[in-house]
Amino acid sequence: MRFGFILAFSGFVAVSGHTLAEESLNVYNWSDYIAEDTIANFEAETGIKVTYDMYDSNEVLEAKMLAGSSGYDLVVPTADFLARGREAGAYRDMDLSKIPNASNQDSEIQDQADKMVGSDSAGLVYMWGSTGIAYNEDMIAERLGDNAPTDSWSLLLDPENAAKLEDCGIAILDAPTDVLPNVMTYLGYPGTSTDKAHFEAAGDALSAIRPFLRYINSSQSINDIANGDICAAIMWSGDAFQAAYRAEDAENGHVIDYYIPDEGTNLWFDVMAIPADAKNIENAYKFVDYMMRADVAAENVNYVWYASGNKAAMPDIDPDILSHPGIYPTEKAKEKLFVTPVYDAKTDRIVTRVWNRFSAGN
Amino acid sequence: MHSFLQKFGRLLVIWLPLGWLGIFFMLPLVEMVNVSLSEARRAVPPYNPAFQIGKDGISFQPAVDNYLLIYEYWEDYLWPAVNSVRLAFFSTLYCLLFAYPMAWWIARSNKSLQHILLVLILMPFWTSSLLRMYALIGLLNPNGVINDFLIWAGITVTPIQMMQTDFSIYSGMILTYLPLMILPLYASLVRLDNSVLEAAADLGAKNWDIFRTIILPLSMPGVIAGCLLVFIPAVGEFVIPALLGGPEQLMLGKVIWTEFFRNRDWPVAAAIAIILIAIIILPIVYARYQDKESIS
Numbered sequence: 001m002r003f004g005f006i007l008a009f010s011g012f013v014a015v016s017g018h019t020l021a022e023e024s025l026n027v028y029n030w031s032d033y034i035a036e037d038t039i040a041n042f043e044a045e046t047g048i049k050v051t052y053d054m055y056d057s058n059e060v061l062e063a064k065m066l067a068g069s070s071g072y073d074l075v076v077p078t079a080d081f082l083a084r085g086r087e088a089g090a091y092r093d094m095d096l097s098k099i100p101n102a103s104n105q106d107s108e109i110q111d112q113a114d115k116m117v118g119s120d121s122a123g124l125v126y127m128w129g130s131t132g133i134a135y136n137e138d139m140i141a142e143r144l145g146d147n148a149p150t151d152s153w154s155l156l157l158d159p160e161n162a163a164k165l166e167d168c169g170i171a172i173l174d175a176p177t178d179v180l181p182n183v184m185t186y187l188g189y190p191g192t193s194t195d196k197a198h199f200e201a202a203g204d205a206l207s208a209i210r211p212f213l214r215y216i217n218s219s220q221s222i223n224d225i226a227n228g229d230i231c232a233a234i235m236w237s238g239d240a241f242q243a244a245y246r247a248e249d250a251e252n253g254h255v256i257d258y259y260i261p262d263e264g265t266n267l268w269f270d271v272m273a274i275p276a277d278a279k280n281i282e283n284a285y286k287f288v289d290y291m292m293r294a295d296v297a298a299e300n301v302n303y304v305w306y307a308s309g310n311k312a313a314m315p316d317i318d319p320d321i322l323s324h325p326g327i328y329p330t331e332k333a334k335e336k337l338f339v340t341p342v343y344d345a346k347t348d349r350i351v352t353r354v355w356n357r358f359s360a361g362n
Numbered sequence: 363m364h365s366f367l368q369k370f371g372r373l374l375v376i377w378l379p380l381g382w383l384g385i386f387f388m389l390p391l392v393e394m395v396n397v398s399l400s401e402a403r404r405a406v407p408p409y410n411p412a413f414q415i416g417k418d419g420i421s422f423q424p425a426v427d428n429y430l431l432i433y434e435y436w437e438d439y440l441w442p443a444v445n446s447v448r449l450a451f452f453s454t455l456y457c458l459l460f461a462y463p464m465a466w467w468i469a470r471s472n473k474s475l476q477h478i479l480l481v482l483i484l485m486p487f488w489t490s491s492l493l494r495m496y497a498l499i500g501l502l503n504p505n506g507v508i509n510d511f512l513i514w515a516g517i518t519v520t521p522i523q524m525m526q527t528d529f530s531i532y533s534g535m536i537l538t539y540l541p542l543m544i545l546p547l548y549a550s551l552v553r554l555d556n557s558v559l560e561a562a563a564d565l566g567a568k569n570w571d572i573f574r575t576i577i578l579p580l581s582m583p584g585v586i587a588g589c590l591l592v593f594i595p596a597v598g599e600f601v602i603p604a605l606l607g608g609p610e611q612l613m614l615g616k617v618i619w620t621e622f623f624r625n626r627d628w629p630v631a632a633a634i635a636i637i638l639i640a641i642i643i644l645p646i647v648y649a650r651y652q653d654k655e656s657i658s
Contacts (some may be wrong), residue, residue: 059623069408360612
C-alpha cells in the first residue's frame with residue numbers, strides 16, 4: 001500500500017517534470033505589444049503552455065538578464081540593449097535553420113538591426129519604429145496657426161514655439177538615448193555622434209525649453225495626449241497611434257497625429273532573442289517561427305500599430321497602417337533616418353549626466 | 363519539563379526576531395556594501411564581487427573607486443539629495459500637522475468609535491499605493507474630477523494646473539504616509555491620563571498652556587516615532603514625485619535608479635545607497651547615544 005503510493009507519487013513527479021521540460025515556454029515581452037489572441041492560438045496549435053509576462057522598459061528587462069536565472073525563454077529587447085546583453089554573455093545565438101518562417105523577414109530591416117547588434121544570429125526583428133512628435137491637431141493650430149512646423153523638431157525644440165504651447169502642455173520621453181541624438185540632428189550635428197560636446201549642446205538646447213515642459217515621462221503621455229491634458233510630446237511612433245486610437249474611441253473630439261521630423265530621427269528595432277540560460281529552447285524556436293508566420297505577424301501589426309520586421313505580412317496589414325508615413329516612412333524620409341551606435345560605459349555616463357542636469361534644471 | 367518549555371519559549375522569542383533581522387536586514391545590507399566595493403563590468407552579474415568564495419578559496423579585494431567617483435561628481439548627487447531631504451522634511455511636517463489633531467480626536471473619542479476610526483485610517487493601506495496615486499491623478503488632472511466640478515460650479519473658467527506641482531506631490535506624500543504618523547501619535551495620546559489635564563485646568567492653566575506644558579511633552583515619544591516612520595521612507599521615495607511631480611523634481615531615489623538602470627553601474631548605485639543610509643542612520647544613532655549619556 002505504502003509502496004504503491006510512493007510509486008504513484010514518483011510517477012506523478014516524473015510526468016510533471018517531463019511536461020515542464022517539454023511543453024512550456026516563458027515569454028517576457030513589452031506591454032501592449034501582441035494581438036489579444038496570439039498566445040491562445042499558439043497554445044491551441046502546439047499544446048505548449050505559455051507563461052506571458054510583460055515589462056515597460058528595456059532597463060527592467062536588462063536588469064533581469066544581467067542578474068541571471070530569469071527563467072525566461074524568449075525576450076524582446078531593443079537592439080542596442082541586446083548588443084550590450086550579448087557582450088555580457090546574457091544571450092545565446094539563434095539557429096535560424098530551426099525557424100523556417102525566418103525567410104518571411106524583411107532583409108533590409110533585419111540587416112540594419114544585425115549591424116547594430118554586431119551579429120546576424122542574435123535574433124529576429126519583431127517590430128521597429130521611430131521617435132517623433134505626437135500632437136493634437138486643433139490645439140496646435142489654435143496656438144501656432146496653420147503654418148505650425150508639424151514636420152520639424154522645431155515644433156517643440158524652438159523655445160518660441162514651446163513657450164506658446166506651454167499652456168496646453170508639452171512633454172518629453174524620459175529616454176535620453178532616444179531624445180538626445182534627435183536634438184543633435186536638430187542642431188545640425190550627426191545623430192550618431194558620441195562626442196561629449198554634442199551631447200552637452202543637446203542638453204543645453206533642452207534646458208532652453210525646460211521651463212515650458214509639463215513633465216519628462218515615457219508612459220504618461222499616451223493617456224494625457226489622448227485626453228487633451230497635453231497637446232504635443234516627443235513620443236515613440238506606436239505609443240502615439242495608441243493615443244490617437246484611444247482619443248478616437250472615446251469620441252472626445254481630440255484628433256492626434258504623429259510625424260517623423262524632416263531633420264531625421266533614430267530608428268529602433270525590438271528583437272526576439274533567447275537568454276543564455278533559457279530552459280525551453282526548442283519551444284522558443286517554435287514560438288518565434290509562429291510569430292514569423294505572415295498572418296500572425298500581420299494580426300500583431302494591426303493590433304499594435306508598429307511597423308513589422310516581416311515582409312510577407314505586408315498584404316494582410318491594414319492599408320491605413322501601411323500608408324501612414326509615421327509608421328512606414330516614405331523613401332525620402334528614409335534617407336534621414338539613422339541608427340545610434342551602442343554606447344560604451346563612458347558614453348553612458350556622459351548621456352546620463354547631461355540628462356540628469358537637464359531634468360533637474362541645473 | 364515546564365521550565366524547559368519556558369526556556370525554549372524565551373529563546374524562540376529572542377532569536378526569531380534576531381534571525382529575521384539577520385536574514386532580511388543584515389544580509390542584504392552586507393551584500394550591498396559588498397557590491398558597493400566591487401568593480402563594474404559587462405557580464406552576468408554586472409560587477410566583479412569584492413568578496414567572493416570560489417575555487418581559489420576566499421578572496422576580498424575591495425575597490426573604493428565607486429565612492430571616489432561620487433566624491434568627484436558630488437554636485438550631481440548633492441542637489442538631488444537636498445531635494446529628497448526637503449521633500450521628506452516637509453512631508454513629515456505636513457503629516458505631523460494633519461495627524462496630531464486627528465490622533466487627538468481619535469484618542470479622546472469613546473472606545474467603540476476609536477476602533478472604527480483606526481480601521482478607517484488603515485483602510486487605504488488595503489489597496490495598492492500605486493493605484494491610489496493613479497486615483498489621485500484622476501482627481502487632480504486638468505480634465506479631472508476636481509477641475510470638472512470647479513468649472514461646472516462656475517468657480518473657475520480654465521482648469522487649474524494642480525498636477526506636476528508641489529501641491530500634487532505633497533498630496534500624494536500625505537495620502538501615503540499619514541497613517542504612519544497617526545498610529546504612534548494615537549498610541550501615546552491614548553495613554554494620557556485625563557486627571558492630569560483636569561488638575562492643570564483646575565489650577566488655572568489655559569488650553570494652550572496645557573497643550574504646551576503637558577500634552578506635547580508627554581506625547582513626544584509618539585511624535586518622534588511618527589516623524590522617523592515618515593521621514594526615513596520619504597527620503598528614498600521616488601515613485602510619488604515621478605508620477606505626480608514635474609521635471610524639476612529630481613530625487614535621490616531617481617538618481618540611484620539611473621545609476622542602476624541607465625549607467626548599468628550597480629556598484630555606484632549601491633555606494634550612493636550606503637552613503638544615504640549612513641547619513642540617515644548616523645544622526646539617529648548619535649541622538650540615542652546622547653540620550654544614554656544624559657540619563658547616566
